[in-house]
Amino acid sequence: MELRRDVFQAIADPTRRAIITLLALQAMTPTAIAGNFDSSRQTISRHIQILTECEIVSQEQNGREIYYHLNPLKLQEIADFVEPFRKFWDDRFNKLENIMKNYKTES
Protein backbone atom coordinates (compact mmCIF):
# COMPACT_ATOMS: atom_id res chain seq x y z
CA MET A 1 0.00 0.00 0.00
CA GLU A 2 1.21 3.44 -0.89
CA LEU A 3 1.91 5.58 2.15
CA ARG A 4 0.34 8.94 1.64
CA ARG A 5 0.74 11.61 4.27
CA ASP A 6 -2.27 13.76 4.72
CA VAL A 7 -2.23 17.16 6.41
CA PHE A 8 -5.35 16.36 8.37
CA GLN A 9 -3.75 13.20 9.69
CA ALA A 10 -0.69 15.23 10.62
CA ILE A 11 -2.58 17.74 12.71
CA ALA A 12 -4.99 15.22 14.24
CA ASP A 13 -2.39 14.26 16.85
CA PRO A 14 -2.19 16.47 19.99
CA THR A 15 1.63 16.20 20.28
CA ARG A 16 2.05 17.23 16.65
CA ARG A 17 -0.29 20.16 17.19
CA ALA A 18 1.81 21.18 20.20
CA ILE A 19 4.97 21.02 18.06
CA ILE A 20 3.28 23.23 15.45
CA THR A 21 2.39 25.73 18.17
CA LEU A 22 5.99 25.80 19.43
CA LEU A 23 7.39 26.26 15.94
CA ALA A 24 4.91 29.03 15.23
CA LEU A 25 6.87 31.13 17.74
CA GLN A 26 10.37 30.34 16.51
CA ALA A 27 12.49 27.86 14.59
CA MET A 28 13.88 25.18 16.94
CA THR A 29 16.40 22.36 17.03
CA PRO A 30 15.05 18.83 17.55
CA THR A 31 16.63 18.80 21.02
CA ALA A 32 14.90 22.01 21.99
CA ILE A 33 11.57 20.69 20.70
CA ALA A 34 11.94 17.40 22.60
CA GLY A 35 12.79 19.39 25.75
CA ASN A 36 9.18 20.57 25.88
CA PHE A 37 7.74 17.06 26.11
CA ASP A 38 7.83 14.14 28.52
CA SER A 39 7.81 11.67 25.62
CA SER A 40 11.06 10.06 24.50
CA ARG A 41 13.30 11.87 22.08
CA GLN A 42 12.58 9.07 19.61
CA THR A 43 8.82 9.60 19.79
CA ILE A 44 9.21 13.33 19.22
CA SER A 45 11.57 12.68 16.28
CA ARG A 46 8.92 10.46 14.74
CA HIS A 47 6.32 13.23 15.08
CA ILE A 48 8.71 15.75 13.52
CA GLN A 49 9.35 13.32 10.69
CA ILE A 50 5.62 13.04 9.95
CA LEU A 51 5.26 16.82 9.99
CA THR A 52 8.24 17.06 7.62
CA GLU A 53 6.73 14.49 5.25
CA CYS A 54 3.57 16.58 5.13
CA GLU A 55 5.72 19.66 4.50
CA ILE A 56 4.17 21.40 7.49
CA VAL A 57 7.67 21.87 8.87
CA SER A 58 10.94 22.00 7.01
CA GLN A 59 14.51 21.79 8.16
CA GLU A 60 17.32 24.23 7.71
CA GLN A 61 20.99 23.67 8.41
CA ASN A 62 22.40 26.46 10.52
CA GLY A 63 26.07 25.78 11.23
CA ARG A 64 26.19 22.42 12.97
CA GLU A 65 22.59 22.52 14.05
CA ILE A 66 19.43 21.58 12.22
CA TYR A 67 16.55 23.94 12.85
CA TYR A 68 12.94 23.09 12.13
CA HIS A 69 10.61 25.84 11.10
CA LEU A 70 6.98 26.10 10.23
CA ASN A 71 5.78 26.29 6.65
CA PRO A 72 2.90 28.75 6.90
CA LEU A 73 1.82 28.08 3.31
CA LYS A 74 1.05 24.49 4.18
CA LEU A 75 -1.02 25.56 7.16
CA GLN A 76 -2.86 27.94 4.87
CA GLU A 77 -3.58 24.90 2.71
CA ILE A 78 -5.37 23.34 5.68
CA ALA A 79 -7.47 26.48 6.03
CA ASP A 80 -8.10 26.30 2.27
CA PHE A 81 -9.41 22.77 2.76
CA VAL A 82 -12.30 24.18 4.73
CA GLU A 83 -12.84 27.06 2.29
CA PRO A 84 -14.90 25.15 -0.35
CA PHE A 85 -17.17 23.87 2.41
CA ARG A 86 -17.51 27.41 3.79
CA LYS A 87 -18.20 28.77 0.32
CA PHE A 88 -20.84 26.07 -0.22
CA TRP A 89 -22.74 27.15 2.90
CA ASP A 90 -22.17 30.81 2.14
CA ASP A 91 -23.85 30.37 -1.28
CA ARG A 92 -26.76 28.53 0.30
CA PHE A 93 -27.22 31.15 2.99
CA ASN A 94 -27.01 33.97 0.42
CA LYS A 95 -29.79 32.26 -1.47
CA LEU A 96 -31.84 31.92 1.71
CA GLU A 97 -31.31 35.63 2.43
CA ASN A 98 -32.40 36.69 -1.06
CA ILE A 99 -35.46 34.47 -1.06
CA MET A 100 -36.59 35.76 2.32
CA LYS A 101 -35.98 39.38 1.35
CA ASN A 102 -38.39 38.91 -1.56
CA TYR A 103 -40.76 37.10 0.72
CA LYS A 104 -40.69 40.10 3.02
CA THR A 105 -41.55 42.55 0.26
CA GLU A 106 -44.24 40.32 -1.25
CA SER A 107 -46.18 39.82 1.93
Added chain:
Amino acid sequence: MEKKTKVHAEAGRQELVITREFDLPLELLFKAYAEAEIVEQWMGTKVLELENKNHGSWRFETTDPQGNKFGMHGVIHEFIPGQRITRTFEMVNAPFPPQLEFLEFSSSGQGRSALRMHIVFRSVADRDALLKLPFAQGINLAHNRLQEIVNRLK
Protein backbone atom coordinates in the same frame (compact mmCIF):
# COMPACT_ATOMS: atom_id res chain seq x y z
CA MET B 1 -14.15 42.43 4.27
CA GLU B 2 -15.19 40.04 6.99
CA LYS B 3 -16.80 36.85 5.77
CA LYS B 4 -20.50 36.51 6.51
CA THR B 5 -20.39 32.75 6.86
CA LYS B 6 -17.70 31.31 9.08
CA VAL B 7 -16.67 27.71 9.56
CA HIS B 8 -14.79 26.87 12.71
CA ALA B 9 -13.19 23.43 12.38
CA GLU B 10 -10.50 22.86 14.95
CA ALA B 11 -7.90 20.23 14.13
CA GLY B 12 -8.41 16.90 15.84
CA ARG B 13 -11.98 17.54 16.95
CA GLN B 14 -15.07 15.66 15.83
CA GLU B 15 -17.20 18.75 15.48
CA LEU B 16 -17.47 21.94 13.54
CA VAL B 17 -19.38 25.17 13.92
CA ILE B 18 -20.88 27.20 11.08
CA THR B 19 -22.02 30.73 11.92
CA ARG B 20 -23.81 33.24 9.77
CA GLU B 21 -25.30 36.70 10.21
CA PHE B 22 -28.41 37.43 8.16
CA ASP B 23 -29.83 40.72 7.06
CA LEU B 24 -33.25 39.32 7.97
CA PRO B 25 -35.43 39.50 11.06
CA LEU B 26 -35.39 36.34 13.18
CA GLU B 27 -38.91 35.22 12.19
CA LEU B 28 -38.02 35.23 8.50
CA LEU B 29 -34.78 33.33 9.07
CA PHE B 30 -36.59 30.70 11.08
CA LYS B 31 -39.38 30.48 8.50
CA ALA B 32 -36.77 29.57 5.86
CA TYR B 33 -36.02 26.46 7.95
CA ALA B 34 -39.56 25.65 8.96
CA GLU B 35 -41.52 25.86 5.70
CA ALA B 36 -40.95 23.03 3.26
CA GLU B 37 -41.50 25.06 0.09
CA ILE B 38 -38.92 27.64 1.18
CA VAL B 39 -36.40 24.97 2.22
CA GLU B 40 -36.76 23.48 -1.27
CA GLN B 41 -35.79 26.79 -2.85
CA TRP B 42 -32.62 27.61 -0.98
CA MET B 43 -31.40 24.06 -0.40
CA GLY B 44 -32.11 23.12 -4.01
CA THR B 45 -33.71 19.91 -2.88
CA LYS B 46 -37.09 18.25 -2.77
CA VAL B 47 -38.66 18.00 0.66
CA LEU B 48 -40.41 14.65 1.00
CA GLU B 49 -41.17 15.03 4.67
CA LEU B 50 -40.58 17.73 7.27
CA GLU B 51 -42.27 17.23 10.60
CA ASN B 52 -41.39 20.31 12.61
CA LYS B 53 -42.01 18.98 16.10
CA ASN B 54 -40.20 17.14 18.85
CA HIS B 55 -39.60 13.57 17.66
CA GLY B 56 -40.53 14.51 14.10
CA SER B 57 -38.78 13.16 11.03
CA TRP B 58 -37.48 14.73 7.85
CA ARG B 59 -36.51 13.42 4.41
CA PHE B 60 -35.06 15.39 1.49
CA GLU B 61 -34.22 14.20 -2.01
CA THR B 62 -31.95 15.93 -4.52
CA THR B 63 -31.80 15.05 -8.20
CA ASP B 64 -28.70 15.92 -10.22
CA PRO B 65 -28.83 16.97 -13.91
CA GLN B 66 -28.15 13.33 -14.89
CA GLY B 67 -31.25 12.26 -13.01
CA ASN B 68 -29.42 10.54 -10.15
CA LYS B 69 -31.27 10.85 -6.88
CA PHE B 70 -29.57 11.46 -3.53
CA GLY B 71 -31.41 11.22 -0.27
CA MET B 72 -30.83 12.82 3.10
CA HIS B 73 -32.83 12.08 6.20
CA GLY B 74 -32.94 12.30 9.96
CA VAL B 75 -35.09 12.96 12.97
CA ILE B 76 -35.93 16.20 14.68
CA HIS B 77 -35.18 15.81 18.32
CA GLU B 78 -36.28 19.25 19.41
CA PHE B 79 -38.10 22.03 17.61
CA ILE B 80 -38.48 25.38 19.39
CA PRO B 81 -39.81 28.05 16.96
CA GLY B 82 -37.51 31.05 16.67
CA GLN B 83 -34.87 29.46 18.87
CA ARG B 84 -33.58 26.01 18.20
CA ILE B 85 -33.73 22.92 16.05
CA THR B 86 -31.84 19.84 17.22
CA ARG B 87 -31.76 17.10 14.62
CA THR B 88 -29.79 14.24 13.14
CA PHE B 89 -28.58 14.29 9.55
CA GLU B 90 -27.61 11.32 7.44
CA MET B 91 -26.96 10.89 3.74
CA VAL B 92 -28.74 7.85 2.34
CA ASN B 93 -26.43 5.17 0.87
CA ALA B 94 -23.33 7.02 1.98
CA PRO B 95 -20.44 5.65 4.00
CA PHE B 96 -20.89 8.38 6.62
CA PRO B 97 -22.55 7.76 9.96
CA PRO B 98 -25.34 10.15 11.03
CA GLN B 99 -24.31 13.47 12.48
CA LEU B 100 -25.95 15.46 15.25
CA GLU B 101 -26.84 19.07 14.48
CA PHE B 102 -27.71 21.87 16.88
CA LEU B 103 -29.15 24.87 15.06
CA GLU B 104 -29.48 27.97 17.18
CA PHE B 105 -31.31 31.02 15.93
CA SER B 106 -31.06 34.44 17.54
CA SER B 107 -31.98 38.02 16.90
CA SER B 108 -29.11 40.50 16.47
CA GLY B 109 -31.50 43.47 16.67
CA GLN B 110 -32.27 46.07 13.98
CA GLY B 111 -33.90 43.52 11.70
CA ARG B 112 -30.90 41.23 11.74
CA SER B 113 -30.46 37.67 12.96
CA ALA B 114 -27.86 34.97 13.38
CA LEU B 115 -27.61 31.22 12.97
CA ARG B 116 -25.13 29.00 14.76
CA MET B 117 -24.95 25.46 13.45
CA HIS B 118 -22.98 23.08 15.64
CA ILE B 119 -22.39 19.71 13.99
CA VAL B 120 -21.09 16.74 15.98
CA PHE B 121 -19.64 13.80 14.06
CA ARG B 122 -19.07 10.23 15.15
CA SER B 123 -15.30 10.61 14.78
CA VAL B 124 -12.60 13.09 13.76
CA ALA B 125 -12.03 11.01 10.61
CA ASP B 126 -15.72 11.26 9.69
CA ARG B 127 -15.65 15.03 10.02
CA ASP B 128 -12.51 15.37 7.93
CA ALA B 129 -13.89 13.00 5.27
CA LEU B 130 -16.93 15.25 4.93
CA LEU B 131 -14.79 18.38 4.65
CA LYS B 132 -12.78 16.72 1.90
CA LEU B 133 -15.78 16.18 -0.37
CA PRO B 134 -15.42 18.39 -3.46
CA PHE B 135 -17.81 21.14 -2.37
CA ALA B 136 -16.00 23.64 -4.58
CA GLN B 137 -17.43 21.98 -7.67
CA GLY B 138 -20.92 22.02 -6.24
CA ILE B 139 -23.02 19.59 -4.32
CA ASN B 140 -23.65 17.37 -7.35
CA LEU B 141 -19.98 16.60 -7.66
CA ALA B 142 -19.83 16.02 -3.93
CA HIS B 143 -22.67 13.56 -4.38
CA ASN B 144 -20.98 11.91 -7.34
CA ARG B 145 -17.84 11.46 -5.30
CA LEU B 146 -19.96 9.86 -2.60
CA GLN B 147 -21.42 7.55 -5.17
CA GLU B 148 -17.89 6.54 -6.23
CA ILE B 149 -16.98 5.82 -2.63
CA VAL B 150 -20.14 3.77 -2.17
CA ASN B 151 -19.51 1.84 -5.37
CA ARG B 152 -16.02 1.04 -4.20
CA LEU B 153 -17.40 -0.33 -0.94
CA LYS B 154 -19.87 -2.64 -2.69
